[in-house]
Amino acid sequence: MQGNKKELMDRLKRVEGQIRGIQKMIEEDRYCIDVLYQVSASRAALKKLGMQMVRNHTRACVANAIRQEHGDEAIDELMQFLDKFVD
Amino acid sequence: MQGNKKELMDRLKRVEGQIRGIQKMIEEDRYCIDVLYQVSASRAALKKLGMQMVRNHTRACVANAIRQEHGDEAIDELMQFLDKFVD
Amino acid sequence: MQGNKKELMDRLKRVEGQIRGIQKMIEEDRYCIDVLYQVSASRAALKKLGMQMVRNHTRACVANAIRQEHGDEAIDELMQFLDKFVD
Amino acid sequence: MQGNKKELMDRLKRVEGQIRGIQKMIEEDRYCIDVLYQVSASRAALKKLGMQMVRNHTRACVANAIRQEHGDEAIDELMQFLDKFVD
Numbered sequence: 001m002q003g004n005k006k007e008l009m010d011r012l013k014r015v016e017g018q019i020r021g022i023q024k025m026i027e028e029d030r031y032c033i034d035v036l037y038q039v040s041a042s043r044a045a046l047k048k049l050g051m052q053m054v055r056n057h058t059r060a061c062v063a064n065a066i067r068q069e070h071g072d073e074a075i076d077e078l079m080q081f082l083d084k085f086v087d
Numbered sequence: 088m089q090g091n092k093k094e095l096m097d098r099l100k101r102v103e104g105q106i107r108g109i110q111k112m113i114e115e116d117r118y119c120i121d122v123l124y125q126v127s128a129s130r131a132a133l134k135k136l137g138m139q140m141v142r143n144h145t146r147a148c149v150a151n152a153i154r155q156e157h158g159d160e161a162i163d164e165l166m167q168f169l170d171k172f173v174d
Numbered sequence: 175m176q177g178n179k180k181e182l183m184d185r186l187k188r189v190e191g192q193i194r195g196i197q198k199m200i201e202e203d204r205y206c207i208d209v210l211y212q213v214s215a216s217r218a219a220l221k222k223l224g225m226q227m228v229r230n231h232t233r234a235c236v237a238n239a240i241r242q243e244h245g246d247e248a249i250d251e252l253m254q255f256l257d258k259f260v261d
Numbered sequence: 262m263q264g265n266k267k268e269l270m271d272r273l274k275r276v277e278g279q280i281r282g283i284q285k286m287i288e289e290d291r292y293c294i295d296v297l298y299q300v301s302a303s304r305a306a307l308k309k310l311g312m313q314m315v316r317n318h319t320r321a322c323v324a325n326a327i328r329q330e331h332g333d334e335a336i337d338e339l340m341q342f343l344d345k346f347v348d
Contacts, residue, residue, distance in 0.1 A: 036318070110187070
């Protein structure tokens with residue numbers, strides 16, 4: 001779990017850097033389409049990070065819930081989130 | 088399962104009807120934005136249908152795989168699909 | 175415009191065929207993940223078709239509106255649609 | 262343009278704050294689904310910000326290009342971006 005935590009933190013720090021980079025681009029009046037591609041890249045990085053977390057959550061929490069015969073609630077909770085995230 | 092199958096078939100027939108409706112709109116030279124909203128509605132219906140199938144699949148196949156201690160493959164297969172579908 | 179109309183109709187007929195293919199897969203009880211990839215492919219085809227229509231609409235209707243100095247309404251209408259479609 | 266620039270900067274600073282908030286949640290071992298909803302909210306904020314920039318860009322740069330009769334290149338450039346962003 002700790003190794004995984006470190007990986008998520010690293011990814012988040014990278015996204016934070018991207019967001020600061022976008023601010024710099026706007027301050028420097030860079031061409032809007034170039035800025036937009038950076039916005040798109042940050043969104044893609046957050047999606048990848050989110051899917052990584054969904055995978056970990058399913059392998060750990062949802063799988064445990066299923067083994068303890070209360071899987072349906074865990075699956076519904078995850079699906080409700082994915083409905084929002086698939087967006 | 089059969090009830091579920093019927094529900095999926097009904098949803099798919101409705102999407103098929105939507106697609107035919109869009110063809111009619113194009114033949115009648117309807118305003119592009121109006122047509123586009125119908126395209127968007129069909130995509131939304133397919134997303135809802137897909138999420139319904141993901142939920143059923145997780146509750147049935149993935150849950151079984153987890154109980155039989157080969158859950159990781161089933162979860163990876165599902166995540167690989169979701170990566171594509173979250174789009 | 176007619177050539178373009180024909181291309182859109184052909185794309186829509188292909189999507190209609192995909193939707194009927196998915197119904198057949200469900201009737202034959204095919205593996206859910208295989209069916210889901212077909213659902214995903216139909217959504218992708220509708221997105222591509224929609225983006226094609228957005229491009230045509232922008233080149234024709236929006237560009238005309240801009241030339242006639244009432245571009246802002248046309249752009250707002252398009253953006254309102256894209257907000258829904260980027261989804 | 263400057264007012265608009267300030268608004269974009271404010272939005273970006275808020276997203277940056279959200280990303281730091283997610284890091285804090287992970288350090289505190291908060292429940293994965295709660296963290297995921299924050300990731301989803303950051304993505305939604307970036308989408309909204311991106312769509313705002315697309316609107317500004319269309320109203321300014323694309324409209325100018327159309328008035329100067331080289332609109333098609335500007336529209337194609339925008340569509341190429343949207344194809345990636347509608348994701």
